[in-house]
Amino acid sequence: MSHKRVFITGAAGFIGFHLAQRMLKDGWEVMGFDGLTPYYDPKLKEARLSILQAQERFLFEEGMLEDEGVLTRLIAEFRPDVIVHLAAQAGVRYSIDAPRSYVTSNLIGTHEILEAARACPPKHLMMTSTSSVYGANTEMPYGETDRAVHPKSFYAATKIANEAMAHSYAHLFAIPTTMFRFFTVYGPWGRPDMAPFKFTKAILNGEAIDVYNHGDMQRDFTYVEDLVEGILRLSATIPGTEPVGPMDSLSPVAPFRTVNIGNGSPVQLGAFIEAIEAATGRTAERNLMPMQPGDVHATWADARLIEALVGALPRTDIRDGVKSFVDWYRGWNDR
Structure with a gap:
């Protein structure tokens, strides 16, 4: 990019923290925006x-x-040359209890970022979606050209929207846009509502961990630094x-x-x-539970498109x- x-x-x-860190390191000028909400x-x-x-070159509002x-x-x-819209109300399970917050953040908030890009078009608008949009699809790995019309959670429904x-x-305003669908991101500084944080905390405290669907689950765990590189x-x-090939999701009517x-x-879960047991040196006590509403049995990304676009990622x-993650958690927990 000529202007970073x-x-x-x-x-x-x-994810926003890790991305900002990496872009600052690579010489970008970064303006961050966050509501610092108590989710x-x-x-x-x-x-x-x-x-x-x-750090220098970082502004915040x-x-x-x-x-x-x-x-x-x-x-x-x-x-900005590039807008990366990562802010959202996250969480599949929380969307069952507090759906209005998803309407406010994910629908109205996203409309605001689109209006901002319309008023001052960037060279590239990048927005986060999720693997949850694949919903009830059973054919795996999930490909970008697969239909995403049967969400199993309200969170996923807002992301499809x-x-x-x-x-x-x-299409209407010729704004070059890439939506990226994330797959179970984990790593240092991760969210407390996600399994790595919850499991590590419980195991180190000698508490049982809740293992849903009796452990019969698969996730395409993606390390945060690999995601940021992408x-x-x-x-x-x-x-x-x-298009770069038949797997390309490029729109026929829009950039x-x-x-x-x-x-x-x-x-496997x-x-x-x-x-986690190996990293903590502790054995987990598993509390086997049924599948939770809105959850899916497995996720698995087809990586052919991103590899065709930018090469193989780490x-x-x-x-x-x-x-x-566990090394970071121990340091954070000792504060």
Whole structure:
């Protein structure tokens, strides 16, 4: 990119923090935006943010996505080359209990970022989606051209809507847009509501862990630094008019595509727990539970499209990635 300036929503979040760190290291000027909401302990978000604010070329604005006109004003003032929209109300299970927060953040908030991009078009608009959009699909690995019309959670439904909303803006206003679908991201500074954090905390405290579907689950666990590498490479891969192959999700009517970012190999939940046991030196007491509403049995990313676009991404071994998380967690827990 000739001008390395990026606007990141959700910059104090798990993925946003890692992406901002990497882009600052690579010489980008970064403006972060985050609401620092209490969905999980704000102290974790504040700690991430303090690390970013100690660095040059990082600017920050606190605010809510859904506040009308705020993002349009900030983006018009900052004039980024790339916008990366990561902020959202996350969590499959929480969407059952608090669906309105998903409407506010994921639908109204995303509309605000699209309006901001319409008013001050970036060279590339990048927005987060999720593997949850594949919903009730049973054919795996999941490919970007597979239908995503049967969501199993309201969270997934809002993300399908985000993809449709972004496509319409890409078509109407010629905004080059890439939606990336994440697959079970984990690593240091991860969210407390995710399995790696919950399992590690319980195991170190000598408490039982809840293992859903009696452990018969698979996830395409993706180490956060591998994911960030994919986002960074994709930032310079602007959707055009020529597909790279039959697996390309490039729209026939807009500069728009969806891209999976996953490790490309599912891991049994039991193997993931064993990796935590090895890293902690403790044995987990498993509380076997039925499948939760809205959850899926397995996820597995087809990685052919992203590899065709940006080359093969690093794939951190699950044991190495889990050890990095556990080492970070011990340090965080000792504070």
